[in-house]
Amino acid sequence: MSDPSVSALIAEETQSGVPSRSLWSEAFRTLRRRPDVILATIVAVFFLLVALFPFLFTSKDPQRCDIAESRLPPQWFGGEHPFGTNAYGCDVLAQLVHGTRPSLLLAFIVVGVSVLIGVTLGTVSGYYLGIVDAVVSRIVEVFLVIPLLLAALLLLSLFRNIDLGDGPVSTIAQPAIVLTMFAWMGYTRYVRASVLETKNLDYVTAARVLGASDLRIMVRHVLPNAIGTVTALVPTAIAAVIGTEAVLAFLGIGVRPPAVSWGIMIEEGSQWFTGGSEYLLLFPLGCLMATVLAFVVIGDNLRDALDPKLK
Amino acid sequence: MRADVTTDPTRDGTPVPLLQVDDLAIEFATPDGVVRAVDGLSYSVSAGRTLAIVGESGSGKSVSSLAVMGLLQQPPARIVRGSIRFGGTELLSLGQKAHRAVCGENIAMVFQDALAALNPVHTVGWQLTEALRARHGMSRRDATARAVELLDLVKVPNAKQRVKEYPHQFSGGMRQRVMIAMALSMDPEVLIADEPTTALDVTVQAQIMRLLSEIQAERQMGLILITHDMGVVANVADDVTVMYAGRAVEQASVFDIYAAPAHPYTRALLGSIPRLDQKGGGLAVIPGRPPDPTQVPAGCAFHPRCAFAEDVCRADPPPPTVSLPFDRTSACHFAEEVMNHDEH
Amino acid sequence: MTSTDVVLEVRDLAKFYPVRRGIVLKRHVGEVKAVDGVSLSLRRGKTLGLVGESGSGKSTLAKVLVGIEKPTRGQILVDGEDVSNLGRAERRELRRHIQMVFQDPYTSLNPRMSVGEIVGEAYAIHPDAVPAGGKAKAVRELLDRVGLNPDHIHRYPHQFSGGQRQRIGIARALAVRPKILLCDEPVSALDVSIQGQVINLLEELQDDLGLSYLFIAHDLSIVRHIADEVAVMYLGRLVESGTDAEVYEVPSHPYTRALMSAVPVPDPSLRDQRREIVLEGDMPSPVDPPQGCHFHTRCWLAPLMESRVDPAGSQSRSIPTICRTESPKLGALESPDHLAACHFADDVSAH
């Protein structure tokens, strides 16, 4: 406490009890103290590093496969193939390492774009209501009603003949487009509800009284409120996409071999799981689960930390 | 499970307290540290009497009454010490289940936000008699009849029809009446009303307060009225407990306290109320703001805002309540001076 | 009352919200008559207190005045100029002259903006309003003006107490140097001990800046304290208006009387001497207001008047026909500025 006699005299107190922190920095401060969050962050950062700098973790080419060396069991570190080889004789470690990038990139692109779409549509429809809202609601419902896999196949057949080249983005372009098309509706509904709640709050009215434009109100006042919680959903959504990629790979419409992704490895591994090569499934599945677990833990805690109600 | 209580007045006419809270202290574990929400609170209420607990927001009024009802979430809350006795029974040693059961029978509570306090998915009639059915096995038909009676009792018009309706179909004042009726359904001996009228219009507030006083008088209940409206207190209370930062800073009969407050906080509080019958002049204000619950100032918690404060207030914890004439107490080093101080 | 005196005049203002129902196309089935023909005037540098029960249309009136709701009918004159006839740019300009202070200090500040951004937003919207010396300086001055530490410009609302938040709200409103401030229950969410600080600040600002206030409140004691003139609303209409002394000392509408008597007086010694008039029931729905005098359904006076108007039916305690059929005009009483809308206005004070 500062000098009480001074603070008693003026109506405004220079009280120091509340440090100057934004919601976000406060959330981070809370998160920093949780061991599970720290562990999850380490895992997530590790895999991000693997995705960014695969050559740091393996010197092998995942595409170089010698069928004569098919299904060698793991030789652990020190051996030629630490995690063994798959049915085609490709090095599992190299595939895991190089498969990280497509898997994570796919997840980031899908979640990023769908958040963008969802937030935009949700804001506009919640803010203007009326005809805009009716149209958006219908579109949302149409997309909710069309099964994902159907669209996946249809779009695949549409884009099949379009050569996208083979950069890291283009190998995942097809699953990315499909998954994005069916991932945005949740955000739209969410943001719309949040906008409905926010737009009648007094601070929005205050901005209107000041003569702020609709755009300004949406961007500065209505959206930030929704976006905070949406960002907390993002890690969980990333986790979900990584999982879905495996399912698409299983259905043969995900990332395509010989490009590797965790999903493809899981799908291939699952074929050999019962044939005595469990490690082919367990390694990629372990990576997938670790990543998903890490992102979900981060997401859950972020949501709790950002939720003013739980404060 | 009705506790064995004697409500007969003793020979000399002073009633035996029904509910007695002694040296109650409650803490909350929060990420920012331990919050001492209630710290050494004592009060008692007897049959037919109204005790008003007043104080600023956050002073611990609701927390202490939730503790009485056994409704505190533990953790994060923790009752550090103290006792809550109903009749002869020490509620705190009963365990939460039995504690709530005793309260369910004998002590009822009316909450501030009636809309939130009523379950939106059940009819008003269902909720009114829920306890009777669940705990006393009352039949559905009897329960409905009883629900109508209860609504009649709190003067909800057209009660027969309205028992079948849902809370959202009621207006604010009517909901608060339903809350009161629900509280009365078990014929409690003590009623705790936590800011029953704060969200309501003056006209509705007047209706509700009148209803409460009538019912209390009729049933000779003990009433604990939690509020921060000094006007309401003046109108209905017999005794007043003023709380500040989790402590009872002053306790006295309503007439004494308004006539001559013995704590600087009470004095400031009374001074800052605008009055209908007075015009003009700057309003008296209490400078500063209530203390951050995690960092209650050393010494007397009120000292940073106190006009009477001296070094002793900053250094020493407030004295154990100073006993004053007429059964009054005040937690102030300078209680006598404050009481005798003449502002005007 | 000379016209230069009057900074804001409202003539026969009404705001109806349509009630729509329907499956595909929503039909218009009625309207919420939130404000229904209100006329009042606010004098420069003075405070007009507006009181009334919840739902009587006070906030709606304020919203129409600041231009975030379009009036259904009526005129708003600012400095004698009819606002509704103005073009877009001029209306925008005009908005700056009327600003608003809100009730809830928790929802009226954007939790994700710093104090500097909140107060400075006005300058972002109206770049031409930035005073010489720049935005940052202006914001600091404003904070200082409302009694906040200018160094707290980077803090966020949740780091302030309710009273301080209300000051931030006032600073935001003052940024564009308005002539009129609409205060919609600015202190009713605050603790009694804090209320005074805000009220005093408002009074101080009025004296220093020559602001005019439309001060909306439930709490009649506060209005008494701050207002120079008082208007009482009931169900979208004005039922009484006049100077503060006239209305408080000689309340001439039965509703005003009831309102006053319901205010608890913080003095236990007066407990038994006061005669309270407790109104029965709730305010009727503004979708379907009662015929005639809106207040007749809850009026405590009308039954008494019935015996006078119609001595034969005195036992019935029924309502005089005139109350049920004819809506009373806001008429002048002993002073030309003291108006009340009651058929029996003269009898009110007698009871």
Add this chain to the structure above:
Amino acid sequence: MGRYITRRVLQGFLTLFLVMFLLHLLTTLAIQLNGNPAQAFFGDRTPSPSQLAAVETRYGLDDPCYDQLGNPCIGPFVERLGDYAQGDFGESLRGRPVTDIVSTAAPNTLRLFVVVTITWLAIGMTLGGIAARRRGKASDHGIRGLSILIDALPIFVLLLVYKYIFSVPLSRWAKDTFGSDSLPALLFKPSFSPQHAWATLIVPGILLGLAGSAAFIRLVRAAQLETYNADHVRTARSKGLSERHVSRHHVVRNSAIPVVTAVGIVFTEALAGAVITEGMMNIYGMGGVLWKAVQDSDVSVVIGVVTLLAAVTVVVMLVVDVVYAALDPRIRYE
């Protein structure tokens, strides 16, 4: 309430119409881009032009608009709508009526979804409820962790492990112990049998439900937690009611609302899982039919089946809305 339902039904029809139109556009575009689906009819063979032409004519693919890239082919769409209105849902490329395909496949998928929904609700309510009641305790953390693991485990891994590791020995054991047509033997049968549709669908349904249950566990937990902290629960407790009574009448009932809503939304998402489950457990169902139809560009089947699925989903959503209203009087009396 009646008005509310009517409006939702009309909206449902509009949605269905839009879905059909969108599908029509997509399939048309697919044909225009990728050439003739009639080719699928001939499999490995290169058909003679005559045969191609015949097949095209037979299945209405001969409209010249299918050759013009970008032409929306409104004509065939209107025709199809007309046919639908008359109850004619067309034929597959192989000449099997779509209604026939659907009437064989749909019941299996619907049965599967019934089991799935029950599993969701059962697992979600139980585990989510426990986690909410024991918030912050070990069991809560355990259940949350479990739900994440379930989320991360792809459905096909679950099915694979079950089918090759558990079902064969279990099924043999059950046959030896209870006889080959006994319920346990059918329950553990490694794949579906149309003669015992319900019995052989239970385990696949539970597994598929299990895979999707993670979301429900978390949802129920969140919903109940919120309700546990609600004021009206405090009111109920203040009446001295037992915690069981409070949780039955005040927590579960109130928190059911968001959970019910989720059932409607997750329904279509379950279809991707259904394709896999149907494939691996050899269930002749909508997922598999649709899968094959899209691969063959079998337009009639695609549009017919998806329209039906969409209709089912719309109905489910409608039912959800009605249940929602039944659960929440604030909506009921809107």
Add this chain to the structure above:
Amino acid sequence: GGGDESEGDGDATVKLTLSQDVDTLLPMDSNVSDNISVLDVVYDGLVRYDPKTTKPYNYVAEDISSSDNTVWTIKIKDGLTFQNDEPVDAEAFARAWNYAAYGPNAMGNNYFFERVAGYDEMQGEYEEDDEGNVTVTTEPTAKELSGVKVVDPQTLEVTLNGPFAGFATMLGYTGFFPIAQECLDDIEACSTQPIGNGPFEIEEWDQGQSLTANKWDDYSLEETPDFSRIEWTEYSGDSDWADFEAGDIDASFPPPAEWQAAVSDPDLSSRMVEGPGAALSYVGFPMYLGKPFDDVEFRKAISMAIDRDTIIEKVVPGRFVAADSWVVPDGVPGGVAGTCEFCTFDPDAAKAALAKAGGWPKDKKLIIHLGEDPESEAIFKAVGDSIQLNLGIPYELDPTPDYFDRRSARDFTGIMRANWFPDYPLNENYLAPVYASGDPKEGNTNFGYYNADFEALIQEGDAAPDLETAVTKYQEAEKVLASDMASAPVAFSKNVMFYSDRLDNVVLDPFSGEVKLRLLQVN
């Protein structure tokens, strides 16, 4: 169910599997192995094939003869009837063949009648534009094959467009089965509920789920098994192994991962039959693209870079054998092993050949086109790996659902996985339909291959006076392919079946790989 409690002899039920893809049981329209195996017990053809040698012998036919290999006279046994009591006579065959050959009926086996006189008149004329869209310009002028004449109820005379020694060999194929008039009257009903002339009658077909057949009591010919009922369960993919293990079906084969476990289980492996298959998987080259695909050295390089044996052992064990010829060596007249000199794995020679061909452009990927079939995707991923490892050519798989469409449109930019499944057991069938075109400019549709010698030898074979001579000529044609490396054979299918201990005398059809039901015994 109920098949497990083995009822007395002749009363047993056999439980088999069927692919879910089966969508018709019309003989004229059925050409995948699963329909064929069902129709094999429902219909009797003019000839049947010896399960060991695949040599045809007369069955419904009393006698098939021709003096010039152009006009064939077919005598039909007397007194045979369909399951609806209609007679199985010359008319029954003629109506079936006419229906199948009529273009607008779009029957799957239409092309079988190409060799019969009058076929062209039944097709009409069509125009095809650049995008492959077809418009009818002339309707067919005939509704019946002029080359098929019903001489008397028991005699059929067939005139071919030209001599074809192998004609009799074709006649046991489903496309040549007879059809009852009732069936033709309601073709749709008949395609799901056939009226056959074989030993079994279809009881019910729950399309997509199951198919059941019961013994036809009035069957008069000799080849009929001793069990009374067959229950087929339809499966999608290879999901039936677990059911076999659980004892719910009688015959199945394991997925690759289970192979090792299955063959090393002494009990299981004692109940395994193997036999040569008839299908060939090979690499096709888009020779129409020119360099480097039209360079025989390049094709040799690719072929020699593929480690066929290891690929099969590691990826699809048990289901294939490495191929070193274009015609399956076992079971087809004229098939000899080892005709492909460059089908042995030799990385060094492969590199040398590639160098001779001028190498592969740097940074360019070799596209491998294939259909969407998990098994061939697996094999060809390994093939790609082999090429990449041994030749240093990076590759990319392009699985596409409309593989055939794109292939015939010459839409491919790289090598392709191709598969040939013969229609009848004759080496000619592996050669002519795949590589012959008679179009020296464009070459054959799929690969752009043309070799005048090859075409000539095929024609000589067709015109040969007897089957023996014909076969030899065709073998010479195969040699031309070998020297051209017209394609690179990769693997022949191998038929494998594990069967339950209830079954005996399990013989596999070399063609379809399905169990020969008429030989099967159940105990």
